[in-house]
Amino acid sequence: MLESNAWLQHAQSLAEGGSRKIPHDCGPGDCLHINHKRDGWGAYCHRCAYKGWVPRPAESLTEKLARLQRIKAAEEAVTASPALPLPAEHDPRVWPLEARVWLYKAGISNAEIEGLGIYWNRYMQRVVIPVRDELGHVVYWQARTLDKTNPKKYLNPHVDKRRLVAKFGSGSLLVLTEDLLSAYKVATRGNVAAWCLLGTKITDFIATGILASGKPVTVWLDPDAAGQTNATKIIKQLRAYGVTVRNVVSEKDPKLLGREEIEWTLKAGGAGNGEVFCVRAVRLHASS
Ligand SMILES: [Zn+2]
Incomplete structure (x- = not known):
């Protein structure tokens, strides 16, 4: 077996966060996975299941x-x-x-x-x-x-984020989210354009883009107080432009909902008629 010290010097020569495979005495080939983490150096052999860990001295x-x-x-x-x-x-x-x-x-x-x-x-x-x-x-x-x-x-x-919106998917409904993964997840539902607002405000440039799209808008920000304060502002602003807007509040950030829950939540609110709907998404499946 490779003694602890033998792999350790290889692991210590890696940049922090790095990892690689090196030979292990238990047989041919590079099967010992070594890594350099912030709090120490580790090794794991995929063949003989040898495990090694040397913590970095406390800083x-x-x-x-x-x-x-x-x-x-x-x-x-x-x-x-x-x-x-x-x-x-x-x-x-x-x-x-x-x-x-x-x-x-x-x-x-x-x-x-x-x-x-x-x-x-x-x-x-x-x-x-x-x-x-x-x-x-x-x-x-x-x-x-x-x-x-x-x-x-x-x-x-x-x-300059004033003209920056991350856009995912395309469709007859426009959903605004506050993070990238949420926009991506919502767009995978299909027939939905999901835009992630990279700032908390809708600038004139973005508002013009929304208005030009002619689509009804669903504001689906995070359920926390900060998210809902922003949602209220955005809805007020878009309604002043004559855009049909509704609000969706789910139990968790949209990105943490299952794809069926996203589908169900968007359907449950209807097409949107200017009223604010509060939809509580429930977990349909234990895990997905
Ligand atoms: Zn081994």
């Missing part, structure tokens, strides 16, 4: 502050431009489990993750969701941290 307060400062500086540098922050690992099967689970909880499959171009950035320890325009150019991105010590949960590039 002092000074070291922690220095680390957070380094992360902050690196994050400020990448947010200066909408260019996608690299490196990018596009295959979710090799991401850390927690990173994938965040998307699996929203019912997003590996094939969908790859189709949407969502990737893992191991330097940033973040899942990055790119936003492209109609021509396929990246205009924006959102990066969610998996590092619980990082106070900034979401990172976005500092760009």
Whole structure:
């Protein structure tokens, strides 16, 4: 068997967040999966089930502050431009489990993750969701941290968002959501155009686009107080433009609902006649 120290030096030579496969003494081939995590170094052999873990010595307060400062500086540098922050690992099967689970909880499959171009950035320890325009150019991105010590949960590039809307799907109904995954999930229902408002306000540019579409609008923001305060403002604003708007309030963020629940919730509210409907989505299935 490979002694702990033998794999450890390989694991320590990896960049934080990195992993690779190396040989193990139990047989031929690279079957020992080693990784470098923030809190230590690990190894797992897919053949003999050997497991190793060496925790990193606890960091002092000074070291922690220095680390957070380094992360902050690196994050400020990448947010200066909408260019996608690299490196990018596009295959979710090799991401850390927690990173994938965040998307699996929203019912997003590996094939969908790859189709949407969502990737893992191991330097940033973040899942990055790119936003492209109609021509396929990246205009924006959102990066969610998996590092619980990082106070900034979401990172976005500092760009002018006044003319920016992330659009998914197409159809006779326009649904407005407050996060990208919710817009994507709602659009998978079919015959629905789902737009994610990247800011909390509807700018004149966006309002004009909504009006020009001629479609009735369903505002489906998160059920929390902040989401509903915004929903009230948006509905008032759109009604002033003469747009038919209704509000949908579900028990959870739209992205956390099953696809049948989304279907059912959109149907339950009817076509929309200017009244505010409050629909409580119930779980139809224990899990999906
Ligand atoms: Zn082995």
